[in-house]
Amino acid sequence: MKKRKFLPLWMLAAIALLTACNEDFLETKPLDSISANATWSDGALAQAFVFNVYSYLNYGGFEEESLASITDEAMFTHSGRGINVITEGTLSASGTGNNRIVPQWDELFLAIRQANIAIKELPEATFEDTVLKDRLLGEALFLRAYYYHQLIQYYGGVPIIDRPYELDEDYTIARNTYEENINFVLGDLDTATTLLDGKEITAGRASKLSAMGLKSRVLLYAASDLRDGPTAAANSAVLSSYSNLELVAYTSGDRATRWNAAKAAAKAVLDATSGYKLDLAGPVSAEEGEDNYVSIAMGGGSTVGDPAARTELLFERSHSALFTQESDWPLGGIHQGINNGPNGYHNWAGNTPIQLLVDDYEMMDGSKFDWNNATHAADPFANRDPRLNATVLYDGADWKPRPSDVAGIDPVDQIQTGAYDDGAGGKINGVDTRESAIENWNGSRTGYYVRKFIDSDPAIIDSFSSAQVVPWPFIRYTEIALNYAEASLATGDEGEAISWLNKIRYRVGMPAVTDTGAALLERYINERRVELAYEEHRYHDARRWMIAAETLGRGIKVMSTEATLKAGASPIVPYRHDKAVYDYAYASVDNTENEVRTWDDKMYYFPISRDELNRNELLIQNPGY
């Protein structure tokens, strides 16, 4: 009975015991993640974190919808993606249109936050390897600068946020001026340059040269017309009536100093390394020129072309051939061929070149192409700048082997974007047109397909399960050379400009330029357009030069190709391109199917969304919205 007396006590103890062990029972751990704190005590984990900061670069410019399609380089084939909202000027704070072409405000600030975490944690990280620590910090600073540079390009000055926010802070913050933004970016790039000095170079990771290259671009842009307040206001009523011009441009300071800084930054890169075949004394042959240009586009990522051309790349997005890792929707870099190739290869024709771009390739002799020149108009693809062949696929151009189901229609692997006489009073529509029997909704509306950046290795079939590993060139040496040429022109140093323009032209087989003054500037502008086509430069260049109205705002023109049988000839079955049998008629025609393009000066900047303005009442909207 004594035992029973103590029973309640014994039971209480049992309950306590049970409860104690229960706490542990509920204390489970996630099995597939790692604590934030542990990350910064281990070099490999810290590095893994910094690697992720790169991932917000996405696929670079390799997506189905690309920046080329809101410029006079290309048009986007498919409707309903909000691209016309941008190009037709209906863009507004509540209707921001397509959200894949232009990197989005929220995404960029998210990327900046990731960089900020690394920048905050690395100096106090407890792992030993200081070389790695410096390298990672340098990369994080570079990436923060890169993402800020993107924000500035599209939105002008934005709030400068140099630390990761915690939860429940006051997030309202005003925009910093354009100048403050530029200084912030330059500061990061200079520190990154120091930290990355002497570090190993890895494709896809930022190096000292990446930081120096980006600095050159940032300074060049900062020195341009659009970014010089007085010039910008003089050129645009929308900008002159904007009461906060300091948010989007310099409103004080010396423009000549900015040009000199841009020139010096570019020169520093040109001195620090060398590009691909930029040491030629005269033009190479047309074939060699085309090969050189293809090699640069392949960036060493293909069996086609010279792997040495990789030296051009100062900062790239590299790709993996393991398609299971990179086949997420939307399809990216390894699927550039699907995204942009012809429907006759079962591809999607995303961003097809328009006539306005094709027309701007010079003749082999350096003269302009002219539709009013009967010789030019009769055979518009003959004797052109070799870069045209390397950039654009046109009717009759040779391309990869056709898929087996199309081989019967086109046994000779030539692009078919025309309509051909069938000899019986009817037309055969090319297999790469929108009247094709093969996936016609994916046919080009322009008569062209892009070739640049698509791996022409016949072993690489453009399909979901094969991968091309051509890198995306965020920054390449030739851009810096052009930057240098532009800054040289602006500072009155025409000799330097001509020298570098000619180096670039010799490499592709084009003759030297000899112009001066305004004509030289125009040659430079065209050279930059052609050399850097489809590399996400035109949109920014046309705006910062403030020539957008007469370039980006132009209506789309496309190529119409018709073949009629020569007298007495009988049609080739199946059809193939043959000038001996057919007469080809080429015409540049208007196209309004998807877009009626226009330019409004508000389009110099993207609007800040209505939602963001409502969430952060300190924000001031961009001009014109």
Add this chain to the structure above:
Amino acid sequence: MNYQSKFGKMGILHKYVLLTSILFFSGFLFSTIHAQDVTVSGTVTAASDGMPLPGVSIVNVNEPTVGIQTDFDGNYELTVSDGNTRLRFSYIGFISKVIAVNNQTSLNVTLDDDVANLDEVVVVGYGTQKKATVTGAVTAVKGAVLEASPAISVSNSLAGRLPGVVIIQTSGEPGNDESTISIRGTNTLGNNEPLIVIDGIPDRDGGLGRINGIDIANISVLKDASAAIYGARAANGAIIITTKQGEAGKPTITYNADFGMNQPTRVPELSNAVEYANIMNELPIYNNIPVSEWGAASSAITSTGSYASPTAGVGALNAQFSPAAVQAHGDGSDLYLYPDTDWFGDTFKEWAGQSRHNLSISGGSENIKYYSSLGYTNQDAYYKNSATRYQQYNFRINTDAKINDYISTKLGFTYRKEDRKFPTQAAGAIFRMLMRGRPTEAAVWPNGLPGPDIENGQNPVVVTTNATGYDKQPTDYLQFTGSIDFTNPWIDGLKLTLLAGVDQSQERQKKWETPWTLYYLDRDEYIATGNPVLNGAIRSPFTDARLTQSSLNKLNTNLTALLNYDRTFGEDHTINVLAGVTREEFQGDFFSAFRRNYLSTSVDQLGVGGEDAQDTDGFGYKRTRLGYYGRFQYNYKEKYLAEFIWRYDGSYIFPGADRFGFFPGVLAGWNINNEDWFDVKSIDYLKLRASYGQMGNDQVFFQDELQEYAYLSIYDFGSYPLDGNVQTTLFEPLLANPSFTWERANNFNVGLDGIIMNGKLSFTFEYFLNKRDQILIQKTGSTPGSSGISNLLPPVNAGKVDNEGFEFALNYYGGDQDGFKYDFGINGGYAQNTVVFLDEIPGAPSYQLQEGKPINSYLVYESDGVFRDEAAIASNTLDYSAVTSELKPGDMKFKDVDGNGLIDAEDQVRLDESDTPTFNFGATFNASYKNFDLSMLMQGATGASIRIQTESGDIGNFLKYSHDNRWSIDNPSSIHPRLASRGDTYYTGGAFGNNTYFLFSKNYIRLKNLQIAYNFPSKMIEQFGLSKFRVYVSGSNLFTIDKYKIFDPEATNSAGTYYPQARIINTGFSLTF
């Protein structure tokens, strides 16, 4: 594994609970008075048909511990200590009788059917209650009722049966055709799934969808505070499924066989080749030709196939389909060049087969009872030579053993194989192609060879078969349930139950993708010679075979101890006290492996794939819960009823200090008819009930992911390619929310139950108000994007939703002396939710706010008809410059909601409806006459609408509805707009495409279920040893009444890219030995 130690721990628990029980309840011990023994015997029969009733419970009223059940022939013998006592005869489904013994030794009793069944036992959380004393909003259905449905998934048999339970079948794909179930509509922005409890084990692996319907004894649904005993998982209500137990008597062997056929309830009607060609000839006119020339262009295109515009700069327009081609597509003269393809018709067969076989044995003695079943199900898909097939094998054995008067035990074991087979293309992709397939192209060539693909090798005729490899997804479930009841010999009414559930499952996938060939016409050859040469080409998006293999292993354990005390004191006071503890653990391990570049398609093994481009993946989890809970129930003369239930629940999902929460429920009832003053003859029974409960929802799904460890600051692993290699990365998933907790439901309910007209009409009404708060939301509305965290905001417990509604059920039981019996019932549930708070972006006009409107209610532009012609555009006064640069005839008008003359984003409005119905109802009719019986269920829903926008234009076919109603140059409309190709008009693509024109009502009523059966007379079948032989025909979704008839009205898919729901016609028989 260390189950042993876990059971060991339970041993300690059990010991101390026993001791506790002694301590607490020893005071209630009392002894009985002994008198003269009398032995009574007799037979109990049913009044309706005179058949003996086995298993009738007979209890000595003066000595409730003395009782017995009738044997298989309805006989009983009982010794009572006092010849003047009374005996209570009770049996489920019959009105209990209390008969005075008066020292008789022979007492034959007939029991009357109790149609209203107040003594029927209703299963509630961790126990049962008599219907008369239930105080919660509990609705139940017997397993037998569901057997009339030929649906393969039992979830599809529930619709229309349970008022307040919303059941929507969104897919009919074999193996994936389970309905989504919610209780009282939508109560939260997060996860709305009710807790499924199977044989006492909550959140049981595999859920209810694939339980063998024949094994189900009953299903109870706890809709209100009565679910509070499930604490942190009770907020969405609970569905409690109890499987069958054996009944004493000689073995009953039943064999059921069903043979059914299924087909889609509805195949969307699409345009034929001529209709499609005409549309495609019209569309280019709209984009390329000036409006003033549309009429001329249209007639030129129709008559000659080409139009040359007089306007400079506008090129010539050639018809995609020449007049001759349009003609040829229509007359079937040349099916190689001018087909008129019905893609659904070429892919589907008329009927797909299904069958079910079930063998069950039930029986046993007083001391050991058993129920066992063995089942096989086979369900084919609509496709010809279908690769999709669902097969299920299930086995169950449930035993009860009475070890002595004080100890009894139950052991249950279930094995189930769910064997799913699919083609290598998912149903979504297949139906996308079926919807897109252009009628002007061949799916199958006239000689039977498959035609070209639509895209990526996807010709539905081919990719629905095994020609592309296979995708096998077998899942095995092994589930054990064991319990021991200790009915304490010293304390009347005290019972200790120890319950354990162990569920193990393995979900496997083996997907073997092989290249496939499609056939292409050599057009040149065919045109030249008329000889159709078809060349095969590999058209899969790959040319090497590849294999994906994966396995997810799960182990769930549940250990429960329950202490139950059930006593009536005197005649008046009945109490029931329950206390329990449950400890649960859920573990899982997943891995997958991928290889490609197989040398040949003849070996489908992982080990022989190519070395390059291999890929593996894997993850694991461990989830734990611990709950203490109880119930206190009291009634006074079954007149005043009160109940308090609670749970103190801890979940691994929440941070340490706040891991436990207390969830109470209070319920009260008043059986008005038991009042002495109540003297309304026509009312047999009337009960008023009310309840309030506070419950949690720890299934905190957010952005479709269970938010585990949201309180920890962690990084997840990802990958990113650098230098050609895939590098492992670490990324910040969401910021940590250290004060993360469960959603909280505050549920109020008032109910009224009654029976009138001499038991012929029963009714139930419920009113409820559910106020859910602490719902997880991201504070995106108030957090600017520049913070960098607007995509990383942790879920915080800030959202609020109210949900209010009512339910009713009416049942009428009728019949006559000749044996004609029938019953008729209608039931319905209305639930209207309102978002109270979800941190909306400030600055939007009030008419656009989600707050104040139902969850997921549409935010759309209000379509206001169509600009019929140029005159209508000329008279337009609204500014459309933010919409389009040029208005054309056939363009859609919008309402200028804010009245500022400009159509822009401010003109969107938030509607009152979403794609979830607010009112769900059902009507049942059952009748039997002589050997025939009939059961019928009508079911419907109202209040929802669906957005229908198909992928149409050059990319795919148009709905016949679109073709027939469209604005056209020849037949302009002021209601229906011009058609567009792939959303290339402002009102079909982009922001303005989101408008009310494309919303269609989902209201419907359908004959959900019908069964007609014939039972062979016993005289005919006895000679074969059969006690029952029943044959029947049944059907499901036999007809549907709805307005638009485009997709099945239960569909939630806007574009028809889903496997449609099935209509089933079935025949079967049932043999009982």
